[in-house]
Amino acid sequence: MPLLVTDAIVLHAAPYLESSRILRLATRDAGVQSVVARGARSSKKRFGSAVDLFAEGQAQIQLKPGRDLHSLHGFDVTVSRPALALDLGRFTAASAMAECALRLVHEEAAPAVYGALVRGLDQLAAAAPDRTAAVTLGALWQLVGEVGFRPALEHCAECHAEIRADAEVRFHHRVGGALCERCSRLLPGGRRLPPSAMEALRAWLGDADLEVGLDDGETRAHQRLLREFLAQHLPDPRPLKAWLVWEQGAW
DSSP: OOEEEEEEEEEEEEEETTTEEEEEEEETTTEEEEEEETTTTTOSTTTGGGGSTTOEEEEEEEOOTTOSEEEEEEEEEEEOOGGGGSOHHHHHHHHHHHHHHHHHOOSSOOHHHHHHHHHHHHHHHHOOGGGHHHHHHHHHHHHHIIIIIOOBOSBOTTTOOBOOTTOOEEEETTTTEEEOHHHHHHSOOOEEEOHHHHHHHHHHHHOTTOOOOOOHHHHHHHHHHHHHHHHHHOSOOSOOHHHHHHHHTOO
16 A cells, blocks of 8 residues: 655544544645544544644645545644634634535545635635635635636636626626626626626735735625535535535634
8 A cells, every 4th residue: 555645634524433533634745634643532642633623734645546535644843824713704714715626626646726725725824814705715716716717807708708807797607707798699608797896806816915904895796606605516415514504604
């Protein structure tokens, strides 16, 4: 059985039997993997903070061909991100980000996707409370883009005509982005987006470090837009529970 040594982030943890935990890890070299950390609940000596949510480090995973659950032999933590646990807004946002990553990322190497996730969690951990939502939305759009679901913004998603930067457009989830005026008349559905909303989307998808300012109404509208876009493109139809807690501020 091969031993995989790779950078990894803990996205989910659950108890297993009396003394162990099952972890869902996002890895740089093998996508999302499910592993069992034996003895992690009875002793901190072997794994320490490695079983904490959003911890990042180097994981040693004993892969079992043909199995969905592998063995975690060790996890050397390099970044623990305690700031995410100190604020409910950050924690629920990070949980929504982790939930999306678990739905979007498969069991295959995707360094750019892993990098987008790392960058997003780091930005969120450092964000001021009033910047949490905008930072999370930007990180999630970056993740969506790296996975391969980047929406069309500069050109019509249907006919590929150029979209003016100052135009109000219809954003169509099923087609995959903005529509020109002609195509928006031919295709029902979607949401009308003002130029300011399109500018925010272009900024998030073009520069991960660019700050975007949103008021409460704009934040809710962008959360709804991204949730609807994910619902159209995710293969798993189950509701995003952590996302809904974050979107509704239900804490």
